[in-house]
Amino acid sequence: MNLLELTESGLFCPPAGIFIDPWKAVDRAVITHAHSDHSRWGMKHYLAHTHSAEVMKLRLGSEINLETIEYGQFLDLNGVKLSLHPAGHIPGSAQVRLEYKGKVAVVSGDYKTETDGLSMPFEPVKCHEFVSECTFGLPIYKWESQAQIFADINSWWKGNAEDGRNSVLFAYSLGKAQRILQNLERELGEVFVHGAVWNTNQALIANGIDLWDVPRVTAEMPKSTFKGSLIIAPPSAMGSPWMKKFGPYRTGICSGWMNVRGTRRRRAADRGFVLSDHADWEGLISAITATEAEKVYLTHGSTASFGKFLQEERGIDAVELKTLFGVEEES
Secondary structure, X not given: OOXXXXXXXXXXXXXXXXXXXXXXXXXXXXXOOOOOOOOOOOOOEEEEEHHHHHHHHHHHOOOOOEEEEOOOOOEEEOOEEEEEEEOOXXXXXXXXXXXXXXXXXXXXXXXXXXXXXXXXXXXXXOOXXXXXXXXXXXXXXXXXXXXXXXXHHHHHHHHHHHOOOEEEEEOOOOOHHHHHHHOOXXXXXXXXXXXXXXHHHHHHHHOOOOOOOOOEOOOOOOHHHHOOOEEEEOHHHOOOHHHHHHOOEEEEEEOHHHHOOOHHHHHOOOEEEOOOOOOOHHHHHHHHHHHOOOEEEEEEEOHHHHHHHHHHHHOOEEEEOOOOOOOOOOO
C-alpha cells in the first residue's frame, strides 16, 4: 500500500485514511497552513498546528471541527505515525511527516528556508518521499537577505515621509503583512493596517503569536492622522476608493515576483520589494537535498523545468503532481 496517492480530492494517505490539504470536502483533512489554497471549507474534521487555529477559524468559521497539535507531537492513525514539523512559511505552517512500516513520506506544503523572526524556522526532515512546492523553481529567483530588504523598505518609508508623502505597502494579509510589521523601524512613524490585515493580526495574537498590535484604518480617521505614516494593505486594495484618504502617497508592493523585470510596472506600484514567503532556487535545492529523499513530488510552480534539473543534475527521481495549490497568495 502506498503512503501517498493523488486523488481527485487531493493527496491521500490510504493506511491512515487522511487527506493532506484536500481541495474537495473529505472526512479527515490535515492542513499544512491556513492560506486558502491549502485550507478549504467543508471538511468534517481538520488537524493543524496550534498556531493555525484562530486564523483558520477566522477564515473558515468558528464552528469547524478542528484538532491542533504542536510540532514534534506524534499521533497514531491506524498504524501510521503522524507528526508536524516547521515549514517556515507563515506562523503555524507545518510539514506533515508520515511513517508506516519503515517508510517515511513528508508533505511540505509551502516553505521558505530563511528565518524571518516570526515563523518557526524551517526544519529539514529526512524521508524516502518528499512533496515539495517549486513556486520559484528557476535560477533567476535568488533572494537578497531579509536584513537588506527591510533596510530598503525602512529607507523608502523614511524618504517618503521627508517628501511629505505617506507610504502604502501592499502585502498578503496572512504571513507577509505580519513579517513586515515585525521588521519595521518603529521610531520612523505611525503604522496602520487595512481591516483584513488587522483581523488576521488579532487572530494570531489570540493564538499566542508575539505581534506588534497596530491600529486599523477606520472611516472616522481624518487624513491628517496618516501624515508620514506607513499603511499595510492587501493587494486587493490597490486602486480602490479606500486609498483616497492617504494622499499624497507612494505605493510599494512586496512579492517574490518583483524579482522579474517589468512586474512592478504591470502592477502599477511606485516601488517593488522582492520579499517572498517561499524558498528561492537555492533554498529549494538545499531543502530537498537535506531530506535525502529518494523520490520528490513537485506540486506547483516551475514543476517541469525544476523536475528536469533534479533528475539530470542531482540524480533525484522527480515527478510532477497536478494540484490546485498556489492560487491564492501573492508569493
